[in-house]
Amino acid sequence: LAKTTQPISMDSYEGQEVNITCSHNNIATNDYITWYQQFPSQGPRFIIQGYKTKVTNEVASLFIPADRKSSTLSLPRVSLSDTAVYYCLVGDRRGNEKLTFGTGTRLTIIP
Amino acid sequence: EPEVTQTPSHQVTQMGQEVILRCVPISNHLYFYWYRQILGQKVEFLVSFYNNEISEKSEIFDDQFSVERPDGSNFTLKIRSTKLEDSAMYFCASQAGGGGQFFGPGTRLTVL
Numbered sequence A: 001l002a003k004t005t006q007p008i009s010m011d012s013y014e015g016q017e018v019n020i021t022c023s024h025n026n027i028a029t030n031d032y033i034t035w036y037q038q039f040p041s042q043g044p045r046f047i048i049q050g051y052k053t054k055v056t057n058e059v060a061s062l063f064i065p066a067d068r069k070s071s072t073l074s075l076p077r078v079s080l081s082d083t084a085v086y087y088c089l090v091g092d093r094r095g096n097e098k099l100t101f102g103t104g105t106r107l108t109i110i111p
Numbered sequence B: 001e002p003e004v005t006q007t008p009s010h011q012v013t014q015m016g017q018e019v020i021l022r023c024v025p026i027s028n029h030l031y032f033y034w035y036r037q038i039l040g041q042k043v044e045f046l047v048s049f050y051n052n053e054i055s056e057k058s059e060i061f062d063d064q065f066s067v068e069r070p071d072g073s074n075f076t077l078k079i080r081s082t083k084l085e086d087s088a089m090y091f092c093a094s095q096a097g098g099g100g101q102f103f104g105p106g107t108r109l110t111v112l
Helices: none
Strands: A009-013 A018-023 A031-038 A045-050 A053-056 A061-064 A070-075 A084-092 A105-110 B005-007 B010-013 B019-024 B031-037 B043-050 B053-057 B065-068 B075-079 B088-095 B107-111
Touching: A009 A018, A018 A084, A018 A105, A031 A061, A045 A053, A045 A061, A045 A070, A070 A084, B005 B088, B010 B019, B019 B031, B019 B088, B019 B107, B043 B065, B043 B075, B075 B088
Parallel strands: A009 A105, B010 B107
Antiparallel strands: A018 A070, A031 A045, A031 A084, A053 A061, A061 A070, A084 A105, B005 B019, B019 B075, B031 B043, B031 B088, B043 B053, B065 B075, B088 B107
16 A cells, blocks of 8 residues: 655645645555545545546646656635645555545645 | 435444444445544544445454445444444445545544
8 A cells, every 4th residue: 555645734825726745655556546635523525536647626636747656636726614634545446445544634724 | 416424423322332323325336434533533444345245344343343234225333332442433435436435424423
């Protein structure tokens, strides 16, 4: 299972773009990169998943360089409601794969 | 948008009692999971379930724990004899195949 490293915490002001980078040097060929968001006392929420290059959805963008040893979650124009813990996970995207959560990045949005 | 639901939202029980936590996964999903999160700690995997049997379980998932999918919609986690250290948020998740796992809102279990 590829280990991931991400900042423990980040602060940003409302309206800014926030980029959270995750390192995964030992990513395997079959591994995908998935980001989850968790608010206090709630379950993790799937944000985005990608394999290479760039993926964008209505919530975020995920940038993955060619070597795939890192990835960057980009949140455009954050608001106070984006204050949460963000987890980067790496693994096979087939079903039946347990998720191993780290401590994540605690993002605090400042008014 | 379909979502995973869990009941109850909060369960208080006495040590040694049995509890059943209930989940209704998203209807066309095939893979089901239970995780837990002790206050202030990481989300921990408990068990995965596919095709009516356990696929994988963690060290936490000992003989006191069991899971069941009694009908086509519910997915339950039973703790036979609760301990103080079982107090945590318990999250159910379901997954279609590839892609992400979708989590429920959780059940807060408090063991007194």
